[in-house]
Amino acid sequence: MANQKDEGDKTITVAVEILNVSKKFGYIWALKPFSIKIDEGESVALLGPNGAGKSTLMKILATHVLPSSGIVKIYGLNVFKDGENARKRIGFVAHESFLYDELSVEENLRFYGRFFSVDQDVFREIIEFLNLKSWRKVPVKQLSYGLRKRADIARALIHNPDLILLDEFFAGLDEETRNFLVDYFKTLQGKTLLMSSHSAEWAKQLCKRSLFLDRGNLVQDIFFG
Amino acid sequence: MGFFSAAMRIASKDLKVEFKRAYEILSILTFSVSSILICSFAWGGAITTSPEVTSSALWIILFFASVLTFTTSFTRETDRGTLGGLKTLPCSSLSILFGKTLYATVLLLLVECVLLPFSFVFLNLKIPARFLDFLLVFLLGVIDLSIAGSLVSGLVMFSEGKTLLLSFLLFPVCVPVLIPSVLATTKIINSATPVDVMSELRLLLAFLLSVVAVANLTFKFVLEE
Numbered sequence: 001m002a003n004q005k006d007e008g009d010k011t012i013t014v015a016v017e018i019l020n021v022s023k024k025f026g027y028i029w030a031l032k033p034f035s036i037k038i039d040e041g042e043s044v045a046l047l048g049p050n051g052a053g054k055s056t057l058m059k060i061l062a063t064h065v066l067p068s069s070g071i072v073k074i075y076g077l078n079v080f081k082d083g084e085n086a087r088k089r090i091g092f093v094a095h096e097s098f099l100y101d102e103l104s105v106e107e108n109l110r111f112y113g114r115f116f117s118v119d120q121d122v123f124r125e126i127i128e129f130l131n132l133k134s135w136r137k138v139p140v141k142q143l144s145y146g147l148r149k150r151a152d153i154a155r156a157l158i159h160n161p162d163l164i165l166l167d168e169f170f171a172g173l174d175e176e177t178r179n180f181l182v183d184y185f186k187t188l189q190g191k192t193l194l195m196s197s198h199s200a201e202w203a204k205q206l207c208k209r210s211l212f213l214d215r216g217n218l219v220q221d222i223f224f225g
Numbered sequence: 226m227g228f229f230s231a232a233m234r235i236a237s238k239d240l241k242v243e244f245k246r247a248y249e250i251l252s253i254l255t256f257s258v259s260s261i262l263i264c265s266f267a268w269g270g271a272i273t274t275s276p277e278v279t280s281s282a283l284w285i286i287l288f289f290a291s292v293l294t295f296t297t298s299f300t301r302e303t304d305r306g307t308l309g310g311l312k313t314l315p316c317s318s319l320s321i322l323f324g325k326t327l328y329a330t331v332l333l334l335l336v337e338c339v340l341l342p343f344s345f346v347f348l349n350l351k352i353p354a355r356f357l358d359f360l361l362v363f364l365l366g367v368i369d370l371s372i373a374g375s376l377v378s379g380l381v382m383f384s385e386g387k388t389l390l391l392s393f394l395l396f397p398v399c400v401p402v403l404i405p406s407v408l409a410t411t412k413i414i415n416s417a418t419p420v421d422v423m424s425e426l427r428l429l430l431a432f433l434l435s436v437v438a439v440a441n442l443t444f445k446f447v448l449e450e
Contacts, residue, residue, distance in 0.1 A: 064312045066449055087315045098310030100238070102245035111238045115226055115314045139245075155310070 013040040013075065015163055015192035016061065021070030023056050023216075030056040033069060034218040036211065038192060040075075040162070045203030046196040048213035054196035055095075057213070058167040061194065062092040074163055088116060091161035095168040097152045101141035105132055105151045108140060109158055116159030126154045130184065146177035153181065164188070166195035170202050182206055228323070231316035235324025240331060243297070250332065253293045257340050260286045265347035279350050280410035283340065284403055288370070290336045291329070291399075292392055295374040298325050299382040300391070308382070308448075318448045322375055322440055329371035337363055350414070359413045362422065365429045366406035372436050373398050379447045401432045 016038040023031040031053040038044050046054045059065040060072060063083045072079045077086040099108045109123055127136050130150045135143060140151060149169075157164070164185075170178055182205050185193065197203045203210060204224050212220035226234075243250055264282050302308040311321050341363075344350040353359045377398055381390040409425035419426075 062313065064309060064449075066446075084315045084317065087313060090313070092309075092313050094306075094309055096306035096309065098307055098313065100242050100307060101305065102242045103238075107241070111234065112310065112314070114234055115231065115316060117226070156313075 014038070014073075015040040015042070015075055016194065017071075017073040017076075018061075019071045019073075021057075021060060021067045021072055023053070023060060023065065024068045029216045031060075031067070031213075032216045035070075036218065036221065038194065038209075040192055041190050042209060043193040043207040044195075045200070045207035045210040046194060046213065047198070047200055047203060047210050048196075049198070051215065052213040053216045054213055055167055058092070058094070058165055058194075058196055061163075062090055062094075062165055063087055064092075088159065089162045090165060091156035091159070091163070092165045093149075093152055093156045093167065093169060095171055097140070097148050099140045099148065099152055099155060102139055104137050104139055105143070105154070106136040108151065109154055112155050113158045118158050122158065122160075126158055130154050131180075145172055146174060149173060149177065150181070153184075161191075163192045163194070166193070168197065169195055170197060170199065178202070226316060228317065228320045231314070231320040232323035232327055235311070235321060236327035236331065239298075239325065239328035243328075243332070249293075249297055250335070253290050253332070253336060254339050256293065257286050257290050257336050258343055260289075261340065261343045261347050268348070276411045276414035279344065279348050280407050280414060282348065283344060283410065284366070284407050286340060287333065287336065287367070288396075288399065288403060290340075291333055291370045291374050292395055294329050294332050294336075295378040295391055295395065296388050298329060298375055298378040300378060300387050303382045303387075312448060318445045319441060321448070322372075322379060322444050325375040325378070326368075326372045329375055330368055333367045333371060334364075337367065353413050354416050355413055355419070358419055358422065359410070362406060362409045362413060362426070362429075365426065365433075366402055369402040369406075369429055369432050369436070370399060372433065372440070373402065376436060376440050376444070376447075379444065402429065405429050 014037050018037070019035050020033045021031065021035070022029070022033040046057065048054050056065065060067050061074070061079070063079045063086060066080060074086045075089055077089070079086040100111075103111070106123065106127070109127070113123060127133055130153060132147070132150055132154060135147055140148060143151065173181070185206055193206065195203065195206060200210065207224065209223050210220070211218060299308070302311060345352060374395060377394050378391060381387045381394065384390050405425035405428040409422040412422050
């Protein structure tokens with residue numbers, strides 16, 4: 001298969017393949033051409049200052065933005081030719097919430113979940129696992145920022161995606177909620193995680209590899225520890 | 226998930242959100258009723274109002290009600306950041322547009338349900354002999370307005386003055402709907418047969434097909450920021 005490589009005696013699936021991807025907004029380079037591969041099950045932090053291109057890369061991977069050049073493959077699927085199937089394997093948490101204020105947590109999850117043919121039990125499981133049971137009937141506009149973030153994570157993970165994209169995930173969260181969510185993500189086995197952050201400290205808690213972007217250039221690709 | 230079931234789910238979500246914040250739909254209905262009442266006062270009992278004037282008034286009110294409807298279509302998704310959520314769904318961009326079209330059609334039909342009885346009472350509009358043809362013209366006109374309006378709402382959603390731009394663009398785009406609709410309504414009030422309004426119905430159908438073709442070619446790019 002195109003998205004598999006041999007490493008010694010075991011075959012590793014390539015989860016994300018970025019080939020010469022760039023993005024220009026008008027005359028401004030948001031991302032200059034670069035290529036990387038991320039293996040299945042890897043946790044990768046995308047670090048860099050504001051305007052480095054982290055969110056643009058996240059949006060390209062989430063199929064929200066078309067790159068100016070290059071190819072992106074998610075588990076071997078070209079996201080711009082086969083976006084609908086690629087999206088089934090992606091769970092994206094952006095820094096803004098994708099939940100509808102007027103609908104309750106449960107109504108929001110049901111709306112998103114139905115597109116992925118999610119079972120009834122899964123709704124209950126994820127609501128319980130993210131400690132949202134007491135708030136499941138509450139309209140999202142009445143939730144605190146931390147609870148809303150949890151509900152948004154439930155929305156992104158309801159279809160059990162293989163690739164989880166977290167864009168500026170820790171921003172605005174208190175210590176307790178951050179710890180809760182870091183512990184939650186540590187329990188997810190076999191998932192490929194790509195998170196963007198300003199803070200290397202928080203990224204190190206979840207990720208073993210980091211990519212450092214600066215003004216649209218990929219300047220560093222290192223493994224922690 | 227199939228094209229139509231995805232569109233249906235998006236439309237039902239939008240309607241649920243709309244009815245949970247009932248003040249917007251109520252303001253559209255209040256506008257329609259007030260307009261009918263003002264016309265009634267102005268025309269002094271409306272005993273001698275000609276079919277041309279009545280049908281024009283009905284379509285003018287419906288057009289302005291549609292402007293109010295389309296300002297809550299795509300523009301609300303961008304203002305609240307939920308458009309990203311729609312982009313994470315495993316469905317085509319065209320099914321998102323059709324979902325929004327269905328939503329607008331239902332809202333405008335609801336406006337018609339209020340508008341027509343009030344017109345019979347306050348504008349002395351006589352129930353046409355060919356009432357089903359009368360309803361067919363309104364249905365086709367509303368579907369045309371909905372798809373054209375949803376497409377324009379999508380086109381302007383990332384611009385700064387989107388509400389102003391929507392009002393400016395919607396009229397020229399909807400002229401090919403409004404002219405045959407007004408003419409066909411006038412003829413049917415004057416007891417014309419379906420054969421007499423066939424040319425107007427053909428125009429409405431041709432417009433519908435043209436907008437679907439344009440949307441099919443362009444809407445994928447419209448959703449990109």
